[in-house]
Amino acid sequence: MSNDQRSHALWERTAPSPPQTTKLTGDVAARVAVVGAGYTGLSTALHLAERGQEAVVLEAAEIGSGAAGRSTGMVNAGLWVMPAVLKEKLGPIYGERMLYLLRDTPHSVFDIIEKYNIPCERRRVGTIHCGSGRKGIAEIAERARQWQAIGAPVHILSADETRDKTGTTAFPTSLLDARAGTIQPLAYVRGLARAAIASGARVFTGSPVVVIEREGDDWLLRTELGSIRAKWVFLSTDIYTSGIVPELRGGQVVLPFFHFATAPLNPSILRTILPEGHGGWDTAMTAFRTDDAGRLIIGSVGALRGGGTRIHRKWARRRMRALFPQLGEIELDYEWYGRIGMTNDHLPRLHVSRQNLIALTGFNGRGIAPGTVFGREIARHICGELPLDAMFLPISPVRNAPFRSLREGYYELGAQIAHLPPAR
Template sequence: MQNNPLSHGLWEKTAPAPPKTTVLSTAATTEVTIVGGGFTGLSAALHLARKGITSTVLEAVEIGFGASGRNVGLINGGMWVMPDDIPGVLGAEYGEKCLKLLSDAPVVVRDTIDEYAIPCELERNGTLHLAVGAGGVEELDARHRQWVARGAPLERLDADETRRRVGSDAYSGALFDPRAGTLQPLAYVRGLATAAIREGVKIFTNSPVVSADRSGAGWLVKTAGGSVSSKWIIVATDAYSTGPWKIVREEQVHLPYFNLATAPLSDNLRRTILPNREGCWDTKEILSSFRMDQRGRLVFGSVGALRNSGHAIHQSWAKRSLKRLFPQLGNVEFETAWYGKIGMTSDAVPRFHKFDENVIGFSGYNGRGIAPGTTFGKVLASYISGEMNDAGLPLPVSEPKTETFRSVKEAYYEVGAQIAHLADARF
């Protein structure tokens, strides 16, 4: 996108074409204006349409331009925070409610894909959270215990079973989630847009919002070329927010994350590396993730930005890491490379904001955008339709606040990832 191969990499190379859209150039009227063409905004549009509520989506660049089109493609349930800690962050009522909703979120994704026949390389074989060392085993034991107590069907795998499923002896065990899986994220978000358009949703791209003002009993949202009048506004811009709701970006610290993809592996290699095609990530503080795409490319990622000195440092580290993890690969070369920004909140849990009367939005997915984004979009549709009231929301209303020392923290993450990957290459 925007002639930048480092923004969406493999996903742009292999995704179906997006549906045809235009720039907003007229004055329009709808019931709900949705700002942002990612997982949350398009899921909300789709579910509103099913309820007979009209909506118009305004996307600043292209469908899936932000985090939705750049990520690893793991369909994870839950959150980063340990389940037993969530009630202490959100309160007992909201904590358990949110845990239940996001635990089931991968099922919502799969059902949506099935219902609308979205071609997005969906793999239903689950995910593996991989334990590194004794500390990793302790963490996964605790996660397993806490999730199973809440009825989640997670399985703890020992080192031997983990070795069989991953094809590497680098891990001390794993936590297997059979409900989860992987998909091609840009293909999925484009598929949501295609389905929404079929349901009557109007989508305008290259139409950044410049203002939103009260107009009678509703709102007038303006772009450079047109305007939309509506009763409701959904703010679904998250970590890439600009314009009237830039506070959503300012309350998050950007954590850079990159992915590198090999050429398609041979059939022999594919039988020894992730033969069941689970998506994986590990318990390291600076974590790594890996998975296969539909054609057998190994997609490997970690924290860091592929710019300036970071590009060479992270790519060199990735080659060495893959050679240690999977010696059978030999010398690794990468076909594509890309990176994006993960929006991290101060407590690593999402936010629900009421920016003004009838102006609402979820944000702060902390690297887990696919399943929560799809599910929260469905929640927003239920709330606007009146099927859900404030008491039914999965998160409390919170006031957006600028994160202190945000730019310093972001520089620390980017430079720190380079230092860590340089050190890891030497020892």
């Protein structure tokens, strides 16, 4: 996208074409203006349109051009934090609401895919969270205990069971989550856009918002060539927010995350790697999966720019061989990276700065399933089905993350250091 070979790479190459859209020209009126065509923004527009509400989506670049089209494609339940942390951080009321809402989020994603026949390499077979080291083993056991306590279908796998499911002997234990699965993320977000448009929403791309202002009882959003007048505005741009509301970007620390993909593997080798089609990741922040063409995809923290590109590329080859020695010589066909917005407590934020102006930020690496469901809940609120005090999150003030620039530099440099070859 945008002539950047490292923005979407494999996903851009293999996703169906996006629905036809244009820039916003002239003046448009709608009940709801949604800014940002990612999972949450398009889910909001889709669920509004299904309820007969006029919704217009404004996207500065292209559908899925932000985080949505760059992810690993894991459709996981819950957030990065464990269930108990939700109650601890959000309190008993909001903690329970979030747990109930997030418990079955993958079902909501797969239901939309089925309802609207979205071609996105859907694999509804579960994901495997692998324990790495003593600390990782303890984390897996505790995650299983907490999820099982609320009835989630998660199971601890032994070393042998983990080997059989993943094809690697690198992990002594893992957590199999039967609720989850994988998709082609850019294909899914483009499918959401297509479904929203078919249901009555309008989507304009190449239309960055330059001004948001109150005019009477309405909001006026101006782009370079047009404007939208709306009763409601939902900002769903997260860390890809432009200068219109810079404080939304300042409230998070950016964590860069890259991916590499091999050429399609020989079928005899492919049968030995994640043979049932699961997606996997470990407690050391390495993600790995295959796609429908038989490519192996690996991802981790880091940015593919400057010296980091060479360091992370070499690490990817080493890590693939360490996990799956049967690969032999590895040819990498694709590489790309994006940005994850991280809040201090790894929880999302709901902001309501003025009447009928809502923003949601801080997905912390869990955008697909939570983002889709959050969009549905935002739509319910706008339609009057869900009062603000009954929402899944309390209203948070917008605050800058402390030492943000320093921490972002630390993460990028620290990832390069962590991915250097071990000293001999």
